Amino acid sequence: MKNFLLLSLISGLCAVPLAWGSAFAINELGVRAQGMAGAFVSIADDGSAIFYNPAGLAFQKKPSMEMDSLVVVGLFRYFPTESPPGTITPDKGWSGSVKPHFIPVASLYAVKPLTDRLVVGFGGFVPFGLAANFTNFNDGDPQNTKFPGRFAGSRAAVQSYWFQPTVSYKITPNLSLGGGVAFVHTHLFLERSILNPNADGGDFGKVFASAVFPTIDPALAAASIARLLPEGRLRAAATANSPGFNLGLMYRSKSQKSSIGMAWRSAVVNHLTGKAAFAFTDTGAITPFLPASASFSKLFPNQDIRGVFTTPGTYTVGASTHALNTLLSFDFELQDFRRFKDLPINFTKTVGTATPPEQRLAFDFHNSYIYHLGLQKQVKPNLELRLGYVYDVSPVPDKSVGPLFPDANRHSLTMGFTNHRPSGIDLSFFYQAMFFADRVTDVAANAGQFTNGDYSNFAHLGGLAMSFNPSELFGKKK
């Protein structure tokens, strides 16, 4: 058992970095579950119960080890309503999946019944992730070739790794309770351009107005100075370690044909620490006139940062039943993204520099609501087929739709199967076609950042999982 858990832990740590999400949530962390659209909270009959509903573990009679992979191919396209003069929008719009083109995500679950009623498990999974990348350019490239929304953000990455020991107990033969305390390691990376002539550059210009244009009205001078500044880039990376919690409840009918389940996964407040780095182009007429003590590299020094990033809590309820040799399941899921109001970044070198004590990126998300509907049919003794549909109401308000969150309401169709191999290994596969509703934004406050426009997205998701009973498999070999 000790080796088994150690192996699980190591495998979890080696999971390939991930990034994908509803906003930045990842709900596709079990291949069997996702074949039926993730309507799994009332089923939870494999290792992914550690993610979907820990209470489901208590009904599992055999030890198992499960590895789930997920590959996402996102096709994010953005056609701006308006761009800076000279900007040439590519024929297919700006791509938000510049690199990597394939986003891999891995999960690992291990389950071990200790008694008829008590089951323990361990899971390594990534319920939150993001990999927005509109960085089609190098800093020194001509302005007209750069992504116009870069001042709102050009690249973002979030990975929230949960390492969750879990215990599940069958209170009665039909009712179980499960829960886990997770060690959550979160990594956040953010990249954006700064000194936008249409925005923060003007604030900078107000400061310089009396020095640069002493005979000009400061308000008018500020707007002009903003256009004389170089373009800057902020890159910030930070990590945090925090606790997370997962609880579930499951009730199965005496006939075992129907069940209901509910699960709660806690919000996590990540207190980040990391580094911020600045870089500036060699353009900007004002640069050579600045005194050495006020060069841009000294005004914006690389420095330590702190921040707070909150991932939402998740509440899911669901029911399932067998009918006509088919398992039908429905889940309703709520993620309280309202907690994600903003992302404050606190700088540490603020004396004698231009870096402010805090840069607060406001997002003001709404809660997201997700509806899962799935079915599973046993077509052969060793083959199960699955179908599903998901409707996901985006938590991202119009004002926050941009390169970091090019999100919209989503309709997904899923399909999958599991093949029980004679060797004792179960192989599962799923495919999901994710259709994003076209989203057109027109927020006046975003005009200067050129993030208003038409967001047209689509994503392919696919997964492959392998699960087995390690004692049976390794026992056979012995």
Place this chain on the structure above:
Amino acid sequence: MNLPGIKSPVLLAGLLAVAFALPALPARKLDTTQFVIVGEGLAAGMADFQLRDVYQAASFPAVMAGVFKTAFPIPTLQSPGIGSGAPGFPVLPPRLPAQLQGTVRNDFPPNLFVFNLSVPGFKLNDSLNRRPSAPLVQSKDIQQSITNFILGYPALIAGTGLPLWTQVEYAVKMNPTLVVVELGYYDVLEPAATNNPAGLPNAATFATQYASILAKVNSTYPQIIVMTIPDPFDTAYFTPVSAASRLVGAPVSTITSLFGIGANDYLTPNGLMTVGSAIAANVARPAPLSQTPNALVTAATATAVKANLASLNAAIIAAAKVVGPNAVVYDLQAFFSAIKQTGLTAGTKTLTADYLGGFYSLDGYYPGQTGQAALANSVLGFLNTTYGKTYTPVSLTTVADSDPALRFTPTAVRPSHRSVVYRNPFTQLPDPGTPVNREELK
């Protein structure tokens, strides 16, 4: 260089702390936030043989910027200014600061940058290649001196290693949203005014240089207003002998026979003074006018200039087309031609394109304040039409009330006898006579 007003790094940091707040502004097709002029004497506000603050502040780009309500730092020079770019008249060596001047430039401490980059006397080659160079005042090169005061100030006095940009480089560095290109006039004006057709620009070279200028200006993708070159012979500097007859009070045949000039030749202001003085003094055998420097421009020169001008303007239009839809052509030649044909009404005043007719200043080819304002109104109207804007024109009546060019306008009225009506330039007298009737003038 230390930036005046920012002495404390702590204060600087505090003030700059707002740099990350992101209020956004809407984007517009015609954005006048950064309005830059690349030109020569006409756009600089040259008048009365000098570049000085009185006319610079009234130049058509300055008037437009006032209507736009945008920052538009001008390199204004204290009166009496600097004389350069007035072909056909003697050039005095630069003595700077001159009498009545202190810092020469009005702005002190100076604006770090200026947006009216027009330099009197600039040809295309100057726009592309002439840089400011130390020392600031060059006693043997007035053109370099005025270049230094416009393009190299304060860089030449603020420290070492500061950039000394050419006019076009300067414009690009200003990251403009709107650029007006008013170049080529001096290329044609100088050979025309000095009766030197050999000095006219080579059309092919001109086309290449103009295209190069537009390509460089377009590197930051501003809206570009490209101006055609006015015909110098539409200005007051060139007075046909037929028109000179009325001004000097002698028949055409008398002028041509006495001064040995052709009936289709042109008299310059020097020529008008020479002829008029000789006639007024009843000089029986005056010297041929050709012996007086810069007094006569032949019909042959006029023909050569007009032919050359057609080629140059065709090259300008072609170069603008190459740039793309963000470059539009304003027909400055047509504006000057219209003034020549119909004159200009400013309230109760009527200005003509004749010498001392009110539209042009004393040099004859650069407009006075009212003329510049009229040009600004014309360009604003062009922007309204082209970009769907609603810019309001400035009041010519108001401008004309204080325009120095309108204080001595004997040719703007119908002469009742041989002597012109004298108007004291130092007193505010009522308008002498009735508005001009061009038919009567003819």
